[in-house]
Amino acid sequence: MDRKSLLPIGQFSQASGLSITALRHYDASGVLVPAFVDPVSGYRYFRRDQVRTAQSVRALRRLDIPVEEVRRLLDGGQEALATALRAHLAAAERRLETQRSLVHGLLSRMTEGADMTHHVTARQGPAERILVVGATVDNSGLDPFLRRAYQEMYAVAGRGPLTFAGPAFVRFHGVCDDENETLVEACLPFWEDGAQPAGLPEGMNVRDLPESTLACTRIEGAAAAFPRILGAYDAVADWISEHGFAFAGPVRMIYRRWTGTPDDPGNRLEIAWPIDEPADD
Template sequence: MDRTNLLPIGQFAQASGLSVTALRHYDASGVLTPAFVDPESGYRYFRRDQLRSAQLVRALRRLDMPIERIRGLLAGAGDGAEPVTDPAPRLAAALRDHLKAAERRLDVQRSLVHGLLTQLTEGADMNHRVTLRQGAAERVLVRGAMVNHHGLDPFLGTAYQDMYAVAGRGPLTFAGPAFVRYHGLCDEENETLVEACLPFWESGAQPEELGEGMSVRDIPECTYACTVVEGAATAFPEILTAYDAVANWIAEHGFAFAGPVRSTFLRWTGTPDHPDNRLEIAWPVEEPVSEGS
């Protein structure tokens, strides 16, 4: 093969600002494929016009864009192996989306840092008064799904819309405000079972036809450790400090955790940080069983 217009990997690494190790990794990942690999030595060679693609990969990686995303962009816009007319619009749209996601992450990180600083300076539970209350037995209409924080609002919006439609056909008599049960941590990195719940009177009308994924469940009476949060404190991730405060109170007072934590919509405007929002965070608890019993 004529190697006149090819750059050996060492020269290409110098020109692109990528290390030889990185170029080998991007080759194995399908992000930046050499134009020629010597069958005897295994030495890689790149075309000169692949230099722009390599520089683009370097810049995108500095933005912490995942390799899979870069591979998809270069595959759609050409990776240097087959030039395209104008990859700029596709790449510009991807960069704008990436910037928006980075800004959202920064907002979350900023809120988390402020929350941690408040805990360190004022104490973890200073802003959350935890009390015990007795909860009556409940019959609830339930729809559950495995979601993380990104999928939480879309799931809850659809679930409650469908459940209110079923309740209206009953017609069911509501026995209290809607609430959500979380069977684990639901944040940007963790997916957990989330249940949208709508309590209705057991002695009244019952739903005749349930929607897809819905069920009727009886929740027994229980003691709850709870706190109330309002306004901006109801937004994610600030709301996590309320869950932590209740969990810490339960542990420190010797109770056992008796089920998934719930968030009850005492007052909800639809905007997460609205000053009129009011939520109750309640964790079912019970007296721990002694070792001798």
């Protein structure tokens, strides 16, 4: 091979902005393989047209894209790379918006206190018979799951036809955010003395919930969208702790009014946490 047409690794490092150590790592991982390796010295040489590829690798890594993903993207061609970059940018913008909202929420709590933003009260929740569909999801999978679950349940309710006994709600058995997944149950209350559902699809069942005391706060509009809604959960949890109650079951997100768009100003949600008197030690 004519080495005059190739760049030795030192020059290639300068041209690409990648260190020699990084170039050796990308060679070993198959991301950026030299055009020629001297069999005696082991010295690496690169084609001049590989400089642009190396610059792309550098940019992709600065975007915190893993090495294996970088290799896949570069092998997929320019159109696939452009699509992936747009998706990456959209995800980064969502993360930034989430972080911005969380920071503003923390600052608000520090300066005003949670009780200034969310008014928490206690009320009695009736015993309810509900249709239930559950799944273990994180925040990214929450909306698709809920849309699918309620579509299935309303179809079953229409065949009954069931008489709705209250607003639909969701039960969260743990933390559901971008970093954690938990069991989430979509619930649809119906009148237990009326028609009963039959021929339930797999994964759907009927359950009876007992009467309970609920610590509640209501939110609306943009405050009902993630991540701002987390402040409502925190406010209710703080109220329960400060008033000496015990947490008595999964927290509920109740749809008082829902347009289908998370930040619609017409949305009205209620965060309701079952509580009980603390057990004696």
